[in-house]
Amino acid sequence: MKTFEEIASLFSRHGGGAYFGEAVTQLDHALQAAHFAAADGAADELVVAALLHDVGHLLQATPDDLADWHTDARHEVEGATWLAKRFPREISESVRLHVPAKRYLCATDPAYMAVLSEASIVTLRLQGGPMSAAQVAQFETEPFHTEALQVRRCDDRGKMAGLKVRGLADYRLLVQRFAPA
Ligand SMILES: [Fe+2]
Structure with missing residues (x-):
């Protein structure tokens, strides 16, 4: 199956579920x-990375209800591994690092915690909390x-x-540009 069709199939099978504790x-x-990535004028690679940053959740059967999600499911690693077989590294690496990016921003940007949703604060604890200086x-x-970090900020805003x-x-041609197979 072509990559865009694989993605469309993942979203049609698992994309209708609630996004962990959010209203979308x-x-x-x-x-x-x-x-938001496109509206910010981000590079096309980052628009694709933002679109697919949570593909790991679609590959995993994680529960819709955050209360049932007791461990960090490491969705960013599973997603990045899947993406690395299909897309350039700029996309897969941005996805792999989007959870560490949250922990980084919590440690370095005092205003950042204020924009995190309640559900994102719960998962922050599962993900290890704010980063240490090292x-x-x-x-x-x-x-x-x-x-x-750019993908992360789009992730945080995409809950409206x-x-x-x-x-x-509408993203078919863009996805196919980076994943022609
Ligand atoms: Fe997300």
């Missing part, structure tokens, strides 16, 4: 994150950490009930 579905969340320094050595944005089909 997984598909709404992905489309809104991509919308972890911050290590994160800054990652080649795609700046891109991951009722916001109308472009549909998945």
Whole structure:
């Protein structure tokens, strides 16, 4: 199956579920994150990364209800591994680092915690809490950490009930540009 069709199939099977404790579905969340990346004038790679940053959740059967989610499901690693077989590293690495990016921003940007949703604060604990100074320094050595921070900020904004944005089909050509197989 071609990559875009695989993605469309993942969203149609699992994308209608609630996005962990938020007022939007997984598909709404992905489309809104991509919308904000494009609206910010991000590189096309980052629009695709924002669209697919939670593909790991679609590959895993994680519960819709956050209360049932007791461990960190490491969705960013599973998603990045899947993406790395299909897309350039800028995309897969931005996705792999989007959870560390949250922990980084919590440690380095005092205003950032204020924008986190309640559900995101719960998962922050499961993900290890804010980074230590040593972890911050290590994160800054990652080649795609700046891109991951951009994806993270789009992730945090993509939780708006009722916001109308472009549909998945509108991203077909962009996805195919980076994943022609
Ligand atoms: Fe997300």
